[in-house]
Amino acid sequence: MQFMANFKCNHTAHSVQAYFAQFNNYRFSSDFLGQHEIVFFPPALALQAAVDHAQFEIGAQNAYPTRSGAYTGEIGLEALESLHIRTILLGHSERRTLLGESQEFIAEKFQYFARHGFRVVYCIGEPLSVREQGESAVQAYLRAQFDGVMESMEEILGSSGHNPARVSVAYEPIWAIGTGVSASVADIASTHAFLRTLTCAPLLYGGSVNAINAREILSLPNVNGVLVGSAALDPKSFYDITQAGAN
Numbered sequence: 371m372q373f374m375a376n377f378k379c380n381h382t383a384h385s386v387q388a389y390f391a392q393f394n395n396y397r398f399s400s401d402f403l404g405q406h407e408i409v410f411f412p413p414a415l416a417l418q419a420a421v422d423h424a425q426f427e428i429g430a431q432n433a434y435p436t437r438s439g440a441y442t443g444e445i446g447l448e449a450l451e452s453l454h455i456r457t458i459l460l461g462h463s464e465r466r467t468l469l470g471e472s473q474e475f476i477a478e479k480f481q482y483f484a485r486h487g488f489r490v491v492y493c494i495g496e497p498l499s500v501r502e503q504g505e506s507a508v509q510a511y512l513r514a515q516f517d518g519v520m521e522s523m524e525e526i527l528g529s530s531g532h533n534p535a536r537v538s539v540a541y542e543p544i545w546a547i548g549t550g551v552s553a554s555v556a557d558i559a560s561t562h563a564f565l566r567t568l569t570c571a572p573l574l575y576g577g578s579v580n581a582i583n584a585r586e587i588l589s590l591p592n593v594n595g596v597l598v599g600s601a602a603l604d605p606k607s608f609y610d611i612t613q614a615g616a617n
Protein backbone atom coordinates (compact mmCIF):
# COMPACT_ATOMS: atom_id res chain seq x y z
CA MET A 371 0.00 0.00 0.00
CA GLN A 372 1.01 3.61 -0.54
CA PHE A 373 0.28 6.00 2.32
CA MET A 374 0.68 9.59 1.21
CA ALA A 375 0.24 12.74 3.28
CA ASN A 376 -0.60 16.06 1.62
CA PHE A 377 -0.01 18.89 4.10
CA LYS A 378 -1.35 21.51 1.62
CA CYS A 379 -0.83 25.05 3.02
CA ASN A 380 -0.32 23.74 6.56
CA HIS A 381 2.79 23.35 8.69
CA THR A 382 5.97 25.42 8.71
CA ALA A 383 9.65 24.52 8.59
CA HIS A 384 9.59 24.58 12.37
CA SER A 385 6.43 22.48 12.87
CA VAL A 386 7.52 19.97 10.25
CA GLN A 387 10.65 19.37 12.28
CA ALA A 388 8.52 18.67 15.35
CA TYR A 389 6.21 16.47 13.25
CA PHE A 390 9.04 14.22 12.15
CA ALA A 391 10.63 14.17 15.59
CA GLN A 392 7.40 12.38 16.58
CA PHE A 393 6.67 10.40 13.41
CA ASN A 394 10.22 9.02 13.10
CA ASN A 395 9.77 7.47 16.53
CA TYR A 396 6.89 5.23 15.49
CA ARG A 397 8.04 1.71 14.92
CA PHE A 398 7.44 0.22 11.48
CA SER A 399 8.44 -3.41 11.14
CA SER A 400 10.78 -4.34 8.30
CA ASP A 401 7.85 -6.37 6.94
CA PHE A 402 5.75 -3.21 6.83
CA LEU A 403 8.51 -1.19 5.18
CA GLY A 404 9.06 -3.96 2.64
CA GLN A 405 5.42 -4.02 1.63
CA HIS A 406 4.24 -0.45 2.05
CA GLU A 407 5.40 3.05 1.28
CA ILE A 408 5.00 6.34 3.10
CA VAL A 409 5.37 9.65 1.28
CA PHE A 410 4.93 13.22 2.56
CA PHE A 411 4.11 16.37 0.61
CA PRO A 412 4.94 19.34 2.85
CA PRO A 413 4.53 22.96 1.69
CA ALA A 414 7.44 24.39 -0.34
CA LEU A 415 8.93 26.40 2.52
CA ALA A 416 9.07 23.29 4.70
CA LEU A 417 10.67 21.01 2.08
CA GLN A 418 14.20 21.59 3.32
CA ALA A 419 13.21 20.87 6.93
CA ALA A 420 11.33 17.74 5.84
CA VAL A 421 14.26 16.44 3.80
CA ASP A 422 16.58 17.10 6.73
CA HIS A 423 14.41 15.49 9.39
CA ALA A 424 12.13 12.86 7.83
CA GLN A 425 13.16 9.25 7.42
CA PHE A 426 10.58 8.93 4.63
CA GLU A 427 10.17 9.98 1.02
CA ILE A 428 9.43 13.68 0.52
CA GLY A 429 7.69 15.14 -2.51
CA ALA A 430 6.73 18.61 -3.73
CA GLN A 431 3.08 19.66 -3.88
CA ASN A 432 3.72 21.62 -7.05
CA ALA A 433 6.45 23.05 -9.26
CA TYR A 434 6.76 24.93 -12.53
CA PRO A 435 7.82 22.94 -15.60
CA THR A 436 11.19 24.65 -15.94
CA ARG A 437 14.71 24.26 -14.62
CA SER A 438 14.79 27.88 -13.42
CA GLY A 439 13.95 31.30 -14.84
CA ALA A 440 11.61 34.28 -14.70
CA TYR A 441 8.59 32.63 -13.05
CA THR A 442 7.86 34.76 -10.01
CA GLY A 443 6.59 32.81 -7.06
CA GLU A 444 7.28 29.40 -8.54
CA ILE A 445 9.82 26.69 -7.80
CA GLY A 446 11.61 24.81 -10.56
CA LEU A 447 13.54 21.64 -11.19
CA GLU A 448 16.86 23.07 -10.05
CA ALA A 449 15.46 23.94 -6.61
CA LEU A 450 13.91 20.49 -6.21
CA GLU A 451 17.04 18.71 -7.38
CA SER A 452 19.13 20.68 -4.89
CA LEU A 453 17.02 19.06 -2.15
CA HIS A 454 17.17 15.64 -3.85
CA ILE A 455 13.41 15.69 -4.30
CA ARG A 456 12.28 13.33 -7.06
CA THR A 457 8.55 13.09 -6.36
CA ILE A 458 5.78 15.51 -7.25
CA LEU A 459 2.03 15.80 -6.78
CA LEU A 460 0.24 17.08 -9.88
CA GLY A 461 -3.35 17.82 -10.88
CA HIS A 462 -4.74 18.31 -7.37
CA SER A 463 -8.27 19.70 -7.55
CA GLU A 464 -7.32 22.69 -5.41
CA ARG A 465 -4.79 23.72 -8.04
CA ARG A 466 -7.25 23.01 -10.84
CA THR A 467 -10.04 25.07 -9.24
CA LEU A 468 -8.43 27.68 -6.94
CA LEU A 469 -5.32 28.28 -9.05
CA GLY A 470 -7.05 27.79 -12.40
CA GLU A 471 -4.64 25.17 -13.75
CA SER A 472 -5.93 23.84 -17.05
CA GLN A 473 -5.68 20.23 -18.17
CA GLU A 474 -3.24 21.39 -20.83
CA PHE A 475 -0.92 23.03 -18.29
CA ILE A 476 -1.13 20.07 -15.92
CA ALA A 477 -0.26 17.75 -18.82
CA GLU A 478 2.74 19.96 -19.64
CA LYS A 479 3.92 19.66 -16.04
CA PHE A 480 3.33 15.91 -16.07
CA GLN A 481 5.36 15.42 -19.22
CA TYR A 482 8.15 17.69 -18.00
CA PHE A 483 8.63 16.05 -14.62
CA ALA A 484 8.13 12.53 -15.97
CA ARG A 485 10.80 13.26 -18.57
CA HIS A 486 13.14 14.37 -15.81
CA GLY A 487 12.74 11.09 -13.97
CA PHE A 488 10.31 12.21 -11.30
CA ARG A 489 7.81 9.99 -9.60
CA VAL A 490 4.43 11.60 -10.28
CA VAL A 491 1.37 11.27 -8.08
CA TYR A 492 -1.37 12.38 -10.43
CA CYS A 493 -4.67 13.57 -8.94
CA ILE A 494 -8.05 13.45 -10.63
CA GLY A 495 -11.60 13.80 -9.37
CA GLU A 496 -15.03 15.11 -10.26
CA PRO A 497 -17.13 17.88 -8.68
CA LEU A 498 -20.47 17.11 -7.05
CA SER A 499 -22.44 18.42 -10.04
CA VAL A 500 -20.87 15.71 -12.20
CA ARG A 501 -21.30 12.96 -9.61
CA GLU A 502 -25.00 13.85 -9.45
CA GLN A 503 -25.33 13.16 -13.16
CA GLY A 504 -24.39 9.51 -12.62
CA GLU A 505 -21.60 7.12 -13.31
CA SER A 506 -21.18 7.61 -17.04
CA ALA A 507 -20.80 11.40 -16.57
CA VAL A 508 -18.18 10.73 -13.88
CA GLN A 509 -16.32 8.36 -16.19
CA ALA A 510 -16.29 10.85 -19.06
CA TYR A 511 -15.05 13.59 -16.73
CA LEU A 512 -12.26 11.45 -15.30
CA ARG A 513 -11.25 10.16 -18.72
CA ALA A 514 -10.76 13.77 -19.88
CA GLN A 515 -8.39 14.33 -16.96
CA PHE A 516 -5.97 11.94 -18.65
CA ASP A 517 -5.78 14.11 -21.78
CA GLY A 518 -2.14 14.79 -22.58
CA VAL A 519 -1.06 12.61 -19.68
CA MET A 520 -1.92 9.03 -20.56
CA GLU A 521 0.83 8.51 -23.12
CA SER A 522 3.53 9.80 -20.80
CA MET A 523 2.10 7.72 -17.98
CA GLU A 524 2.11 4.53 -20.01
CA GLU A 525 5.68 5.25 -21.07
CA ILE A 526 6.74 5.50 -17.44
CA LEU A 527 4.91 2.33 -16.51
CA GLY A 528 6.47 0.43 -19.39
CA SER A 529 4.64 -1.97 -21.64
CA SER A 530 4.10 -4.50 -18.88
CA GLY A 531 3.25 -1.93 -16.20
CA HIS A 532 6.25 -2.98 -14.17
CA ASN A 533 7.27 0.42 -12.95
CA PRO A 534 4.58 1.23 -10.37
CA ALA A 535 7.06 3.16 -8.23
CA ARG A 536 7.18 5.95 -10.79
CA VAL A 537 3.54 6.94 -11.12
CA SER A 538 0.36 6.67 -9.07
CA VAL A 539 -3.11 7.97 -9.78
CA ALA A 540 -5.04 9.47 -6.87
CA TYR A 541 -8.81 9.54 -7.28
CA GLU A 542 -10.11 12.36 -5.12
CA PRO A 543 -13.75 13.31 -5.63
CA ILE A 544 -13.85 17.06 -4.95
CA TRP A 545 -17.02 16.75 -2.88
CA ALA A 546 -15.26 14.42 -0.44
CA ILE A 547 -12.12 16.51 0.08
CA GLY A 548 -11.91 18.19 3.47
CA THR A 549 -15.59 17.58 4.18
CA GLY A 550 -15.13 14.90 6.82
CA VAL A 551 -17.31 12.56 4.75
CA SER A 552 -15.48 10.25 2.37
CA ALA A 553 -17.05 8.82 -0.77
CA SER A 554 -19.02 5.64 -0.13
CA VAL A 555 -17.18 2.37 -0.53
CA ALA A 556 -19.54 1.56 -3.41
CA ASP A 557 -18.58 4.76 -5.25
CA ILE A 558 -14.87 4.21 -4.57
CA ALA A 559 -15.07 0.58 -5.70
CA SER A 560 -16.91 1.32 -8.94
CA THR A 561 -14.75 4.34 -9.82
CA HIS A 562 -11.53 2.47 -9.14
CA ALA A 563 -12.76 -0.47 -11.21
CA PHE A 564 -13.31 1.98 -14.07
CA LEU A 565 -9.87 3.58 -13.58
CA ARG A 566 -8.30 0.13 -13.64
CA THR A 567 -9.61 -0.28 -17.19
CA LEU A 568 -7.62 2.86 -18.13
CA THR A 569 -4.30 2.25 -16.38
CA CYS A 570 -2.29 -0.28 -14.45
CA ALA A 571 -0.76 2.45 -12.24
CA PRO A 572 -1.30 2.07 -8.48
CA LEU A 573 -4.62 3.74 -7.61
CA LEU A 574 -4.95 5.80 -4.44
CA TYR A 575 -8.17 7.11 -2.95
CA GLY A 576 -8.26 10.57 -1.33
CA GLY A 577 -11.05 12.57 0.32
CA SER A 578 -11.65 12.58 4.08
CA VAL A 579 -9.66 9.43 4.75
CA ASN A 580 -9.09 8.93 8.48
CA ALA A 581 -7.98 6.23 10.90
CA ILE A 582 -11.56 4.94 11.15
CA ASN A 583 -12.48 4.57 7.48
CA ALA A 584 -8.98 3.71 6.16
CA ARG A 585 -9.23 -0.01 6.85
CA GLU A 586 -12.41 -0.48 4.83
CA ILE A 587 -11.25 1.75 1.97
CA LEU A 588 -7.89 -0.01 1.72
CA SER A 589 -9.55 -3.41 1.65
CA LEU A 590 -11.38 -2.58 -1.60
CA PRO A 591 -10.17 -4.13 -4.84
CA ASN A 592 -8.15 -1.72 -7.01
CA VAL A 593 -7.32 0.52 -4.06
CA ASN A 594 -3.55 0.53 -3.66
CA GLY A 595 -3.21 3.33 -1.15
CA VAL A 596 -4.57 6.59 0.21
CA LEU A 597 -3.76 10.28 -0.16
CA VAL A 598 -4.58 11.99 3.12
CA GLY A 599 -4.98 15.71 3.85
CA SER A 600 -6.56 16.81 7.15
CA ALA A 601 -6.04 13.53 8.99
CA ALA A 602 -2.31 13.55 8.15
CA LEU A 603 -1.60 16.90 9.79
CA ASP A 604 -1.18 15.21 13.13
CA PRO A 605 1.56 12.55 13.20
CA LYS A 606 -0.32 10.12 15.45
CA SER A 607 -3.43 10.31 13.30
CA PHE A 608 -1.45 9.58 10.12
CA TYR A 609 0.44 6.79 11.85
CA ASP A 610 -2.91 5.25 12.85
CA ILE A 611 -3.99 5.32 9.20
CA THR A 612 -0.87 3.42 8.16
CA GLN A 613 -1.55 0.81 10.82
CA ALA A 614 -5.25 0.50 9.94
CA GLY A 615 -4.30 -0.13 6.35
CA ALA A 616 -1.52 -2.54 7.09
CA ASN A 617 -3.41 -4.88 9.42
Ligand code: PGA
Nearest residue numbers: 547548577578598599600
Ligand atom coordinates in the same frame (compact mmCIF):
# COMPACT_ATOMS: atom_id res chain seq x y z
P1 PGA B 1 -8.63 15.52 2.95
O1 PGA B 1 -7.74 15.99 1.70
O2 PGA B 1 -8.04 14.24 3.47
O3 PGA B 1 -8.52 16.65 3.94
O4 PGA B 1 -10.02 15.34 2.45
C1 PGA B 1 -7.27 15.05 0.77
C2 PGA B 1 -6.57 15.73 -0.38
O5 PGA B 1 -7.04 16.75 -0.87
O6 PGA B 1 -5.50 15.25 -0.83
